[in-house]
Amino acid sequence: MSFPLPFGKAVIAPSVLSADFSDLKSSLAPINDGAGWIHFDVMDGAFVPNISFGPLLIPAVKKCSPLCIDAHLMINKPADYAEPFAKAGADLITVHAEAESPIKAIDKIHSLGILAGVSVKPCTPAEKIIPFLDKADLILVMTVEPGFGGQKFMAGMLPKISEIRRMIDKTGRKIWLQADGGINEHTAIDAAAAGADSLVMGSALFKNSNPAALIEKIRQDLNNLQ
Ligand code: DX5
Ligand code: ZN
Secondary structure, eight states, rough: OOOOOOOOOOEEEBBBBGOOTTHHHHHHHGGTOOSOOOOEEEEEEESSBBBOOOOGGGGHHEEEEEEOOEEEEEEEEEEHHHHHHHTTTTTTEEEESSSHHHHHHHHHHHHHTTTEEEEEEETOGGGGGGGGTTOOOOEEEEOTTTOSSSSOGGGHHHHHHHHHHHHHHHHHHHHHEEESSSSSTTTHHHHHHOOOOOEEESSSTTTTTOOOHHHHHHHHHHHHHH
């Protein structure tokens, strides 16, 4: 399955960081039908004050889901790790604009034949993504401080999402605009109304007793938004 292109409807990208690692198959099964793809949060303990997991986990996730994987690298040296994540099966790799040599990292990711995204932290202004508009396939707006799941959505990021939506639309290129952090059934609608078309959901989804029903409800609410 190849990574989907933006097609005007917002999709949900469950963050595997909040999945049940003691039973990944059962944890991912309910989301496989309704989600757009899976979000894979990589943390190096240096760029962010937390360590999560590396490329080794990607084949395990792929055994539990047919969905594509977007690897969100919250790491200092993304160019050094593009290849292992691509080889492990990532379909899109997102690097931080605040990390080392992000343009070099994106070129490296593209040279490996997969899609590339760029992410900006809450304190990074929208204009910082201008150098990436001609090459990024996805722009990730952090709506929490990177490093942990389960944080509160930063509504102050909504104007930044709208500003980047306008910047993307001006390019005429197909670029996903992803909101990441604190997304639940309410903030998903706020983020989509502001212009996001990919909504990363971790704790609000995997802590819910019926993730499949929650995804279905949000998809209906998103359709009503259009
Ligand atoms: C935070 C990660 C997010 C996070 C989302 O650094 O980039 O993807 O896991 O989890 P929730 O939805 O719980 O905020
Ligand atoms: Zn993320």
